[in-house]
Amino acid sequence: MAREPSKSNRSTAGDAAIRDDARVEHARAHCEARRLNFTPQRAAVYRTLLAFNSPVKAYDLLTRMQQDAPGMAPMTIYRALDFLIGAGLIHKIAATASFVPCAHEGAHAHGQVAFFVCQRCGAVDEVEAKDMIHALDRARPHGRGFAMQSIEVHGLCADCIAETSPAQR
Amino acid sequence: MAREPSKSNRSTAGDAAIRDDARVEHARAHCEARRLNFTPQRAAVYRTLLAFNSPVKAYDLLTRMQQDAPGMAPMTIYRALDFLIGAGLIHKIAATASFVPCAHEGAHAHGQVAFFVCQRCGAVDEVEAKDMIHALDRARPHGRGFAMQSIEVHGLCADCIAETSPAQR
DNA sequence: AGTAGCATTGTTATGTTGTCACGTTTCATA
DNA sequence: TATGAAACGTGACAACATAACAATGCTACT
Numbered sequence: 001m002a003r004e005p006s007k008s009n010r011s012t013a014g015d016a017a018i019r020d021d022a023r024v025e026h027a028r029a030h031c032e033a034r035r036l037n038f039t040p041q042r043a044a045v046y047r048t049l050l051a052f053n054s055p056v057k058a059y060d061l062l063t064r065m066q067q068d069a070p071g072m073a074p075m076t077i078y079r080a081l082d083f084l085i086g087a088g089l090i091h092k093i094a095a096t097a098s099f100v101p102c103a104h105e106g107a108h109a110h111g112q113v114a115f116f117v118c119q120r121c122g123a124v125d126e127v128e129a130k131d132m133i134h135a136l137d138r139a140r141p142h143g144r145g146f147a148m149q150s151i152e153v154h155g156l157c158a159d160c161i162a163e164t165s166p167a168q169r
Numbered sequence: 170m171a172r173e174p175s176k177s178n179r180s181t182a183g184d185a186a187i188r189d190d191a192r193v194e195h196a197r198a199h200c201e202a203r204r205l206n207f208t209p210q211r212a213a214v215y216r217t218l219l220a221f222n223s224p225v226k227a228y229d230l231l232t233r234m235q236q237d238a239p240g241m242a243p244m245t246i247y248r249a250l251d252f253l254i255g256a257g258l259i260h261k262i263a264a265t266a267s268f269v270p271c272a273h274e275g276a277h278a279h280g281q282v283a284f285f286v287c288q289r290c291g292a293v294d295e296v297e298a299k300d301m302i303h304a305l306d307r308a309r310p311h312g313r314g315f316a317m318q319s320i321e322v323h324g325l326c327a328d329c330i331a332e333t334s335p336a337q338r
Numbered sequence: 339a340g341t342a343g344c345a346t347t348g349t350t351a352t353g354t355t356g357t358c359a360c361g362t363t364t365c366a367t368a
Numbered sequence: 369t370a371t372g373a374a375a376c377g378t379g380a381c382a383a384c385a386t387a388a389c390a391a392t393g394c395t396a397c398t
Binding site: 118125131144146153156157158161 | 285303
């Protein structure tokens with residue numbers, strides 16, 4: 001699943017890098033429009049997160065960034081991640097203590113997004129959740145005043161079900 | 170987030186202990202019916218978790234249990250918690266890395282429960298979620314084969330909204 | 339009774355994730 | 369240029385979780 005940074009497949013990797021660069025520029029504009037300070041450090045963390053192309057743990061991000069910036073400390077990563085979450089550019093997945101770029105580049109309201117998290121492989125699928133919110137509100141008998149910010153659905157993705165069921169027979 | 174509209178807050182620690190004891194016996198029967206080994210150690214961890222009456226972190230549980238059993242190691246706690254989760258007697262709340270007794274004493278199917286988790290105070294409200302599951306299934310455009318096991322809704326509870334909004338005005 | 343196999347528990351060490359505290363740098367702007 | 373807030377560097381540490389292996393005890397079969 002992980003994309004190797006190998007030198008084969010060069011054109012694909014290059015295309016991905018170009019797409020990531022575009023997303024970084026989009027994020028910069030997003031922050032400028034909100035008077036948020038999209039510093040080089042924050043941009044670098046965001047850029048690195050994009051390159052993984054899958055949910056990333058803070059220390060994996062740190063390890064990767066230390067290749068270019070030896071001595072970088074955990075705090076540096078966590079501060080940048082906090083900023084990016086606040087800006088709506090990334091999300092934290094509690095189930096796996098990992099981070100993913102927002103699939104909508106921050107362009108959704110709070111409480112209108114849901115994550116389907118596979119507990120086996122860690123894959124995350126982010127979907128708009130307006131309809132779900134309504135369904136949840138109706139289905140919930142009490143706790144009326146609860147202000148939803150995100151939903152995590154934990155379970156097994158189709159791929160992992162396919163891989164595990166035969167072994168159990 | 171009280172589950173029942175109590176007539177008064179006069180319930181004593183003694184009453185609570187008696188209720189907890191009943192729940193431990195219920196859990197014992199639950200396990201025996203499933204040929205699961207509800208050992209004294211596991212019972213003790215469950216009993217201690219019940220006594221907190223709120224979401225508990227593993228190390229808080231450890232600290233408490235070390236009062237009676239000095240030298241108890243983290244492994245011991247985590248093993249018991251794993252067993253209790255497997256037995257359906259408790260749930261893990263990923264958002265706060267904490268554990269709560271199942272509000273239904275294990276009497277619900279997998280994928281039919283949702284947790285409303287307050288990100289400020291950590292309070293957890295567990296509700297049956299059959300209706301939500303259907304709503305989620307309908308609202309979700311892709312990820313057809315996803316097998317839901319639990320839902321965590323993250324946000325702010327009514328109490329915390331009441332406490333924070335005046336300060337923000 | 340003997341013993342093989344398994345589940346449970348004990349013990350030590352280690353790995354992983356996240357935060358605190360405090361000092362320094364940067365930079366817009368008054 | 370002063371100065372104050374935001375951002376950043378750094379080291380220590382707190383909190384959360386598991387690996388690995390030893391010891392114990394149960395139980396099922398001979």
